[in-house]
Amino acid sequence: MKNVVLRASSMTQSGKYLLRSIQNESMPKIDLLIRECLQNSLDAAVSRNKGEKVFVDIQVGSCETKKINALFDGLTKELNKRFTSVTVDYISLRDSNTVGLTGPLKEEDIKEEGNYGNLRKLVYDFGQPQVEENSGGSWGIGKTVCYRIGIGIVIYYSKIKLAGNKFESRLAAMLIEDETSPKSLLRSAGLKNGNTSKGIAWWGNEDINGSSYPITDEDEIAAILKDLQIQAYTADETGTTIIIPYIDQQALEINANPYGTLQGKLKDYIGLAVQRWYFPRLYNKEYEFGAYLEFTINGYKIRGTKIRPYFQEMQKLYNITTKAILNDNQNVEKPSDIYIAAIDMNSTFSDGRTAGFVAYKKYNEAELSMLPPNNEPQPYTLLLRDDDDDDTGNMPVIAYCRQAGMVINYEINSAWTHGLPKLTEGEFLLGFFQPNGKKRLRKPDGMSGIEITLDEYLRSTERADHSNWEDKEVYGKKQRIIEKIQKNLPKKIAATYEESAEERKAKADQSLQRNLGKAFLPPSGFGKAAPVRPKTPGKPPATPVFKTHNLSFKLEDMSFSDNGSVCVPFSMTVKNGLDNIHLYLKAHTSQQEIDPGTWEKDIGSNFPAVVLYENLELYLGKVAYTSVEPVYSSKHVCYGIHISQLDSCYNAKGKITLQGKLYFKHNDPTISIRVVAEEGDR
Structure with missing residues (x-):
């Protein structure tokens, strides 16, 4: 594959800048990768109808070092110096039943403003967000996490459907690195475009204007995939495979297990991360807002006891909130020990008061399979939180997401839980909040234009890594929607478990007599x-x-x-x-x-x-x-x-x-x- 190095010019983004754009150093790299790549796959579903599937298989594999080094024109000599073992490891993320990297093949093929297509957005451009309703992406720079997993090289392979029931394969590679680092591959190999390097380069074909575009020759692509030991798409199958070579498995395992409280190998941490962030869509045929996620790791589904009971229970809570949203009412069928409450606010929406619903329950250790012989870890361990289960009691856990189905965050000691008491040893209060994304924000009187939906508002408030919501200005004034949700949600939960003064005194007297x-x-x-x-x-x-x-x-x-x-x-x-x-x-x-x-x-x-x-x-x-x-x-x-x-x-x-x-x-x-x-x- 021929290399094209990004030419330095005014306003040109650098590799160092892009690698820092997510600005999340606390979340493990594997979690960032799963959050970003799986959302891209789900957003690219061929069909967004309920009951459809998006297939994602993640492989942790290896390929022959000399063969993969030879793919990168201009870097081969430097890669041979740095990687001398017989094989190198990689992670690949393969989706299918998705549309693939569609859109213009070359930059010159972009005929109308904004019609970049999936290929140009993912591989060649930055800051181009998803625009489809219920999509997860918003900033268009979250994909840069892929370049933080290995040495900065990522290979993209895709098969798409063209007009006339024809198909086309596309393959390209890209490097993003810190151009100021003494370990810079481009600097060490002497690759630059002009006097300086911006730390960005592509491999594929080169057009007459000196721009890079993907390989489309089927035989050439087949030979590359064979060298990489990557499965090709067959017949009328479409999708995208992302290959991240030159990974350090041990370093990624340590990074994925920051407190040393989990056990397993890299593939186990990947499977856990998928459950952690995508349980709303994982094998969930009740998911209402598009295709659900059919996931495998090295070809095998997460089955039986390998699906953590904690995430199974959280999926139940999520499904109950979905029923409430579809009915716009909290009176839905559910188990008697699970509670649900509407989070209402006045003068905010033009079509009702309810911003969303929270479903919650107090669980004991047996319900979460924490007792022998299962010995499941406590929820905080599964959520990579080390300091929230202290000697004075267990903190409640509140999770939430938009209709895209990726969990935004797990709130344990924040505004989402303030006012909720700690629970005794062996007891856990778990809750899930889902906003009613179809609700429309009321415009000030006399203002023209279309009202934005709550889902659009929340999506626009997310950071590049989608890790939280933060109120912003809309219609010329700062909104307080998230602030109101955070204020009302703990009150609704606390009211469910509140006891009268007489009940508290009776329990205290009985406990004192029994214990002392x-x-x-x-x-x-x-x-x-x-x-x-x-x-x-x-x-x-x-x-x-x-x-x-x-x-x-x-x-x-x-x-x-x-x-x-x-x-x-x-x-x-x-x-x-x-x-x-x-x-x-x-x-x-x-x-x-x-x-x-x-x-x-x-x-x-x-x-x-x-x-x-x-x-x-x-x-x-x-x-x-x-x-x-x-x-x-x-x-x-x-x-x-x-x-x-x-x-x-x-x-x-x-x-x-x-x-x-x-x-x-x-x-x-x-x-x-x-x-x-x-x-x-x-």
Whole structure:
């Protein structure tokens, strides 16, 4: 293939600029690739009728190094120097039942303004957006993510249908790289057009004007595909295949698993990313707004247990919101434990008040297959969020998308969830919001022109990577549609689960009686409890005191604090030179007491109570004692405190008296919790 290097001129975009245009460094490269390329495939469906399919197969493969290096005229020598192994790896994304890279073959063939076609938009031009209704693309630069996966080279192969029931194959390649980098391929090979390089080049045919256009010779294309070990389109099949060679599989795996909490190979992370961002359309015959996605990885569908239960449940919530949108009413058939609410706003639309619907449900670990033997990871892990399931409870998760069917984002601790309380260990509140894209934004009185739809408005607010919505100016003033959705949605969900003051008090009383009992039993590591006198009329029962030779530990009356945690006042007297004390929680079952380490090792789940270390109060006399550290389990659950440096605090009688309050949250009402004090190292 002949090379054509982009000539530097005024207002010409550079490779460095294009590679930075998405400006998303937090999302893994594989996720960015899946989001962009699958949306392009779905937007190019031959038919947009419900029940039709778009087929996408992603391959992680390899081809012979010398053969692929030889394809790139002008770069072959430099590629042979850099890649000396027998084979190089690639990722290919092949779609079918799509129209392919249609449109003018050459730049000179563009006969009317705006008629660029899919080929020119994808391979030769930048910033040309999709214009079809319900499309995902908006900026026309998201495709640049393809050039960040390998070394900057991408090969495009397509087969399209022409007039007269004829077909044509097209193949071209492009390089986008940082022209200022010392590793620049074009610089190292001495390839430039004029005095400088802009870091952009194409391979294919060259016309008389010095512009590049694709190869169309069927025999030449067949030979290239054979060298690449890429499947050709057959008979009347149409579609596009994107091949990204020279990838580093290990680096991509590390990038796709930023916290090291997932297991698998590159193909597994690709399959997970497809579920993460396209569950609304993945194998979903109920998808209403066009063709659904029929996906394979290396030729195999994601089947059975390989489809994560979390995304299956989210697809159910999505389908319920779709039913509500089609009826413009929240009264639709659904399971009784799933709720749905309309998000209304006044004076915004010309055809009603409802901006969209949110479907939501509280799930337990069993419903998400998190318990043995399945042991599915928690939702935050699947969403590549490491810090949203903390020791004080599980945050709700709200996802949302437009009618294009690509999830925009998962909101966990943002304006979308503000006002929603954290849930107890083992419980997750999941929700899905879908806007009613057909709604039309009301124009100011006297303004002419066609009203834009809500879907058009939301699409125009998305960034180049489609990762969020942000209100913008329309009809001459800043809109507040997204702000209103974010404000109203948590209120609607919270109202569903809100309890009356009487219900909360009754639950608190029952829980206090069940969890604390009349008194704490003697903890492990102590001798017998001090004698408790029989109850006498008019006198309260004695408070339990636990003693060893060097330590006396006394628990006062327990209570619930305002945030629902248990407050345990205590005092302890230390003598004979103890330097360290451990104060921690144990679980008490009908058979035994279990410490946190044993619980998490033998049972497998997190310990069912969490010490709120940030609320701890501990005083030596009237002075706050600060030589205290939290103690964590293997699953990073704070289950106690370690008090140290006591040897310098003893009074003349060789004693220390400490007083304080320990707060903990109890996540399983069926398990009783004990507060335990033990002597540390002397």
